[in-house]
Amino acid sequence: MLELVEVRHAYDGRVVLDLERFAVPPGAAIAVVGPNGSGKSTLLRLLALLERPSAGRVLLNGAVATPGGAARRRVTLVEQRPILFQTTVRENLEFGLQVRGIRRTEVNRRVENVAARLAITPLLGRRRHELSDGEVQRVAVARALAVEPDVLLLDEPASSADRAAALTLYRALAEERARRPMAVCLASHQLEDAYRWADDVRALADGRLSPVTPENLFRVELKAAESGDLKHACVGTVEIAAMTDKTGPAILAVPPTDIFVSREPLASSARNTFRGRVTGLARRRPDEGAVHVTADVGVELVAVITEEAVRDLALAPGSPVVFSFKASAVRVF
């Protein structure tokens, strides 16, 4: 188990991460979601022992893990914009194995194997300047998988990948986890992907674990000029109405279960009604009965409805849809 305990991390005096406890149990598949600047990358760098927290401890199986210790060889991070060494892709994949003094025949076997799983075998002889951003990202994931870490940390692993490449990537991760016990902790802003493969989705907002579900979190500026507690905040190209006495910088959270999904606008008391199109339907578990409907309504929103409702509304990717929710349903913190 990899853990951050009472960790507080600051850059130039500004606290960017403040966590009482963040644990990655063995074999877990965790997705950390949150807006840009919420502390996801910092969290992963601390877990990867690439930075020491300003305060607090990093534990691996109960023992304090230090950057120079053996723990680093059991935890590997793939950064959001990974970089390859100025050698061939094959030599990049071999790097971590050579560092561990693994025999040549085993190195070759693992490299061929991981390259096949990530569909990068044709790239093995190429150098980094001959690869696209998406290919670099896949090679970086393959390079990390080659060393067979106990914990694999991925920062936005599909950010440069097209849909097919992202699916290849997630399939390879699933295969690896099926083959051997490996925990994966992934930072992503793509909730659909997070729900598709993670067992545990956690939200980070302003360096803290969010008390609400991770969907529909937005950093906003609430102005004081409006009358009463009904305030409007610009999010993407829409304005979300919220009941709050807060002003200034805030995080808005729209609970997915509080969103009504319809084909046409409803005559109701809901102050927030947005038209859009369905961009994705995800089921965390086949037997769960709940479906996460993602729609682009000027901003990406996720609603959770029943399988039966999806059928009744005949929802599919591309379907026109209306999302409605009350101003009082919006959580502000």
Add this chain to the structure above:
Amino acid sequence: MDFLAEGFRRALALLFSGDAEVYGIALLTLRIGVISTVLACGLGIPLGFVLATRPFWGRRAALTVVNTALAFPTVVLGLLLYGVLSRRGPLGAMGWLYTWQAIALGDVLLALPIAAALAAAAVQGVDPRIRRTAETLGAGRWRTAWTVAREARFALAAVITTAFGHVVAEIGSAMTVGGNIRGQTRTLTTAVALYTSQGDFGLALAFGLILLLLALLVNVALQTLQGRGHA
């Protein structure tokens, strides 16, 4: 202009005549240049790494000292070294004054800050993700440093070339602590100075051309090595 043309003719004739003294001076210069470059870079490049990558108390002051040493006048360096190596100096017992070793020592002291400062700049120029990637893949301190050095290899090769260039072109210290003794401590630069002052322009030019040729050969050799490393 005639004396220039005559000088070049004399220089080429000397170069191809196989003159023992000319080649002896060239070989001594090459020996001193290679030894002092190896020592200066062997110490200076790791020092540059430390200055570029390790936060420690006094790092900024150390960088200032190294950068100041870049502009240290070679004649002053020679003078100080003369004091240290003379019979009454702290290292007088070594008997190095007016030997090629004294010239090499001066050259090491001259090239060391150059190697350190340029290596620090070269390492700082490497994308920080390279170090993080090496570390997260399990590399220890030395392997990480080697990986960063590989990424900076072209800049580090330029460090070696620059250090060698400074060493073989240096005259102030070589003259002071070497003494320009014929057959013992006469280097290409001190020979150029001597024969120019004696009015033998052809001979001075011949030594100058050899010096250029030497610098060219070392550059070509380093570029060839870089090319192999890149293949």
